[in-house]
Amino acid sequence: MADAKLPHAKLIDGKAFALGLRQRVGAGVAELVATGAPKPGLATVLVGADPASQVYVRSKGKLAAELGMASFDHRLPAETTEAELLALIATLNADPAINGILVQLPLPRHIDTSHVLLAVDPAKDVDGFHPINVGRLGSIAAGAPLDFPVPCTPLGISMLLQDALKSLSGLHAVVIGRSNLVGRPVAQLLLRADCTVTITHSRTRDLPGLCRQADIVVVAIGKREFVRGDWIKPGAAVIDVGINRIVAAEGKTKLVGDAAFAEILPVAGHLTPVPGGVGPMTVACLMFNTLQAARRAAGLKVVSV
Structure with a gap:
């Protein structure tokens, strides 16, 4: 049984948030067409x-x-x-x-x-992968508007964290993974939100020790249940981007993340499940980016993030 003094993580329901975002995008499309x-x-x-x-x-x-x-x-x-x-x-x-x-x-x-x-x-790169858009994200000032396409999964992570924690200012975020698809753009978005960001990778020394200092841990390393429960500071938010298919009981398969969910659940303050956490946000943010691109093409102000 978990220590009663430790928090029990509040699950971040990416599926529900993505549904709400899709509804807002639909309303935004109708509003745009009405103009x-x-x-x-x-x-x-x-x-x-x-x-x-x-x-x-x-x-x-x-x-x-x-x-x-x-x-x-x-x-x-x-x-x-x-x-x-x-x-x-x-x-x-x-x-x-x-x-x-x-x-x-x-x-x-x-x-x-x-x-x-x-x-x-x-301007039509709604995936946010074009080098020009990557460069814009790397040079954006803290709090500046995102008036260009941003990679969908990192944008979704940022939205989930803002919704769960409200203010990210001053928090220490450890990002595990330095890929151009997730790790690096997530770090840039967290810097924009005034976090102190540490990017880690396979050669980082004492990764567990760094994680224990973090208020936010974002793991996107592609290794199943890599982050363990004793790596997490009590009350920290853990965002699990990993999707790993494993063989479960009776030969069936199931999806698990890059974080050891059962170990982290009694320790963290917030935790994304796999599936149902970050995954649903990616397509919803693609639709959001497409609406933003249409608004820019029409000479209208983009919707704030």
């Missing part, structure tokens, strides 16, 4: 027939339509050349009906992903 502006347009591009990617792209297009957006679905065969894909992106860049372009990753090996991401118009 006479066209529907926000989201173009998805899938190269090949990877089943998981097909599901992801289908769900994104379906949600965009449900929220009142125009959805443009482009399915290309696996043998599509890099030149052909770049030509399609150039066409989408020039189409005023399209505000957001999402190229589903991974791409076939014969296509250079960096060339493709660089080809997307930064």
Whole structure:
């Protein structure tokens, strides 16, 4: 039985928050269209027939339509050349009906992903992966408005933390993982919120000791149950970005995160479950970014984050 003096974490319900965000985006789309502006347009591009990617792209297009957006679905065969894909992106860049372009990753090996991401118009880069947008995030001042696309998962993490903790100012955040997709942009968003941020990685010395000093721990390292309960300061917020499939009872599989959920639950103040924590926020933030891009294209102020 857990020590009664220790807090029992409040679960951060990413699924519920994402639903609320989607509803706000839907209302924002209706408000935008009421001004006479066209529907926000989201173009998805899938190269090949990877089943998981097909599901992801289908769900994104379906949600965009449900929220009142125009959805443009482009399915290309696996043998599509890099030149052909770049030509399609150039066409989408020039189409005023399209505000957001999402190229589903991974791409076939014969296509250079960096060339493709660089080809997307930064204003339509609703994934937030274009180097120009990455650079903007790295140079943004504390509290400055996010008037450019921000990577969806880090943006979702920031929203969840702001909602759970209200003020992040002065808190010490330890980010485990330095990837360009999650770790680094999360660190930049936390700096913007006036956190003191420590970025850690596989070569960090005394990682457990650093975590024990943290008010916020964000783990995105891709190793199941890597962060243990005795690493966490009582009352800290733990954001688990990991998605690891393991074999459970009777040969069935289940998803677990990068944090040892059962160990951390009696210690932390706030904790995201896996699944149902960070995951649902990614697609919701993609829709949010598309609405923001449409508002910018219409010369309107973006919605504050």
